[in-house]
Amino acid sequence: MATMDRSTLEQLARQHPAWTLLRARHAPFVASFLYEVYVRPNVRAVPQTDLVEALEDRFYELDEEEDAKALPRPALDYLNEWAASERGWLRKFYPPGTDEPHFDLTPATEKAVHWLAALGERAFVGTESRLLALFDLLQQLSVGSQEDPDARLRELRRQRDAIDEQIERIAAGEVSVLDDTAVRERFQQFQTSARELLADFREVEHNFRLLDRRVREEITLWDGSKGDLLDRIMSDHDLIADSDQGKSFRAFWDFLMSPERQDLFAQHLDTVLELPAVAAMRPDARLRRVHHDWIASGEHTQRTVARLSQQLRRFLDDKAWAENRRILEILSSVEARAIAARDAPPSGTVMEIESPSVSIELPMERKLFAPPLRPVIADVPLRTGDGDVDASDLFGRMAVDRLELAERLRRALQARPQVTLRELVEEHPLRHGLAELIVYLQIGSERDDTVVEEDRVEEIAWVSAEGDTRRARLPRMIFLRESA
Numbered sequence: 001m002a003t004m005d006r007s008t009l010e011q012l013a014r015q016h017p018a019w020t021l022l023r024a025r026h027a028p029f030v031a032s033f034l035y036e037v038y039v040r041p042n043v044r045a046v047p048q049t050d051l052v053e054a055l056e057d058r059f060y061e062l063d064e065e066e067d068a069k070a071l072p073r074p075a076l077d078y079l080n081e082w083a084a085s086e087r088g089w090l091r092k093f094y095p096p097g098t099d100e101p102h103f104d105l106t107p108a109t110e111k112a113v114h115w116l117a118a119l120g121e122r123a124f125v126g127t128e129s130r131l132l133a134l135f136d137l138l139q140q141l142s143v144g145s146q147e148d149p150d151a152r153l154r155e156l157r158r159q160r161d162a163i164d165e166q167i168e169r170i171a172a173g174e175v176s177v178l179d180d181t182a183v184r185e186r187f188q189q190f191q192t193s194a195r196e197l198l199a200d201f202r203e204v205e206h207n208f209r210l211l212d213r214r215v216r217e218e219i220t221l222w223d224g225s226k227g228d229l230l231d232r233i234m235s236d237h238d239l240i241a242d243s244d245q246g247k248s249f250r251a252f253w254d255f256l257m258s259p260e261r262q263d264l265f266a267q268h269l270d271t272v273l274e275l276p277a278v279a280a281m282r283p284d285a286r287l288r289r290v291h292h293d294w295i296a297s298g299e300h301t302q303r304t305v306a307r308l309s310q311q312l313r314r315f316l317d318d319k320a321w322a323e324n325r326r327i328l329e330i331l332s333s334v335e336a337r338a339i340a341a342r343d344a345p346p347s348g349t350v351m352e353i354e355s356p357s358v359s360i361e362l363p364m365e366r367k368l369f370a371p372p373l374r375p376v377i378a379d380v381p382l383r384t385g386d387g388d389v390d391a392s393d394l395f396g397r398m399a400v401d402r403l404e405l406a407e408r409l410r411r412a413l414q415a416r417p418q419v420t421l422r423e424l425v426e427e428h429p430l431r432h433g434l435a436e437l438i439v440y441l442q443i444g445s446e447r448d449d450t451v452v453e454e455d456r457v458e459e460i461a462w463v464s465a466e467g468d469t470r471r472a473r474l475p476r477m478i479f480l481r482e483s484a
Contacts (some may be wrong), residue, residue: 017087017089017106017108017112018109018111018112018115020088021087021089021109021112022112022116026071029058029071031112031113031116033054033058034089034105034109034113035113035117037054038104038105039105039113039114039117040284045095045102045103045104046102046103046104047100047101047102048076048102048103049100051079051103052075052076052079055075055078055079059071059075079092080092083103088106088108088109089105089109090103090104090105090109091103091104091105091106105202107202110203114196180276180277183275183278184281187272187277187278187283188281190272191283191284194290258423259415259423269290273288299417400432400435400436400439402439402442402443405436405439405440405443406443408424409424409440409443409479412424412427412479413479413480413481416481417480417481418478418479418481419478419479420477420479421440421441421476421478421479422458422459422476424440424479425440429462433462433464433470437460437462441474441477444479447479449479449480449481450477450478450479450480451478451480452477452478453475453478454475455475456475457473457474457475457476458473458475458476459471459472459473460472460474
C-alpha cells in the first residue's frame with residue numbers, strides 16, 4: 001500500500017497524471033472522451049487523424065455556448081497538450097513502419113477514468129460472492145502452501161466426499177440452483193474483474209516499455225565495454241521476467257493460450273449471458289468477446305518484449321561494426337608509427353620484457369603415436385539357416401511420416417499464433433512412440449521460428465504398443481507462426 005503522508009500526497013497532487021486530470025478545468029469532458037475512445041471499446045493505439053476527427057465530433061456535439069467558447073483551439077492542439085510531459089494523460093509515439101503519430105492512454109489516466117466510473121450508484125452491493133471468493137483464496141493459500149502430504153490428502157478426501165455428496169443429491173433429484181439475486185451479484189463481480197484485468201494489461205505493458213526506454217538510454221550513453229553493458233541489460237530483463245508481475249503474466253498467458261480453455265470459457269460465457277437475470281442487466285455487448293480482448297492486450301505486451309530483443313540485436317550489430325572499424329584504425333596508426341620510427345629510431349629503452357626467456361618443449365617429451373586397435377574377427381564358416389523362420393518382422397518395420405507431422409504442425413499454427421510440443425502431442429497422440437517424438441524434435445530444430453525454453457521442463461506421455469504408459473521429460477519447445 002502506498003504511503004499516505006502529507007508530503008507524498010502533495011507530490012502526487014503536483015505530478016501524478018491521474019490527480020492532474022481530476023483537477024483539470026474540463027475534467028468531465030476529457031474523462032468522458034477518453035472513456036468512449038479507449039476504455040469502453042478496449043482500444044490501444046489510435047492514429048492521429050482518427051483521434052482528431054473523434055475529438056472534433058465531440059466539440060460539435062457541445063450544446064452549451066459557454067462550453068464551446070471554453071474550448072476554442074483546434075483538436076490537435078489539445079491532443080498534443082494532453083500528451084505533453086506536464087500532463088501525461090496520453091502517450092504519443094510512432095509505431096514501427098509508419099510515419100503517422102499514434103496516441104495511447106497511459107495507465108495512470110486509465111486508473112482515474114475507472115475510478116470515476118466506479119463513483120456511480122450501483123443497483124446493489126453484493127457481498128456474498130466476494131466473501132466466497134476471499135474464502136476460496138484463503139483456502140488455496142492454506143492448502144497450496146502445505147508441505148505435509150497427510151494434510152494435503154485429508155483436504156483432497158474432504159473435497160472428494162463433498163463432490164460425492166453433491167452427486168448423490170443430484171442423482172436423487174435434489175438440484176439446487178442460484179436465484180436471480182445470486183446470479184446478478186456474481187455476474188457483476190465477473191464484469192468488474194474482467195474490466196480490471198484489461199486495465200492491468202496496460203500497466204504491465206507500460207512497465208515493460210519503461211524497461212525498453214531505459215535500455216535504449218543506456219545503449220546511447222554507454223562508453224564502457226560491451227560485455228558489461230550486456231550483463232547489466234540482461235540482469236534488468238531477468239529481474240522483470242522473474243518478478244512477481246512477470247511470473248504472473250507468464251502464467252496467465254500460458255493459461256489463456258490453451259485452445260481447450262478458450263473454448264470452455266466461451267461456452268460458459270455464452271451460457272451465463274443467456275440467463276434471464278443476466279440479460280435483464282443489459283451487459284455490455286463487448287463482454288461476450290472479453291477473452292479475445294485479453295489476447296489482444298497480451299499480444300501488445302509480447303510485442304513490447306520483442307522490440308526490446310530487437311534493440312539488443314541491433315546494438316550487437318552496431319557495436320561489432322564499430323569495434324571492427326576501431327581495430328582497423330589502430331592497425332593503421334601502428335603502421336604509420338612504424339614507418340616514422342624506421343628513419344628516426346627512438347633513443348633509450350624502447351620496450352621492456354618482464355621475463356626474457358622462452359618456453360622450451362623437447363620433442364621427446366611428447367607422447368608417442370599409438371596405433372588404433374583393430375577388431376579381431378573370428379573366422380567362422382557360414383552355415384545354412386532353417387527355411388521355416390518367420391520373416392514377418394522384416395516387413396513390419398515402423399515408418400514415421402515426416403510430411404504428415406509437418407502438416408499437423410502447419411494446421412495447428414493456422415488456428416493460433418503459437419503451439420507447444422506438448423499441446424501438439426495432446427491433440428494428436430503419438431502412434432509410434434519415441435520415434436515420432438524424435439521426428440517432431442527434428443522438425444523444430446530445422447525451423448527458424450522455434451523457441452526452446454531450457455529452464456522449463458515439460459513431460460510428454462504416450463502409450464506404447466504393449467499398452468504401457470511411457471513418459472519423456474524435455475525442455476519446453478514452442479512452435480511460432482512466421483507472422484507472429
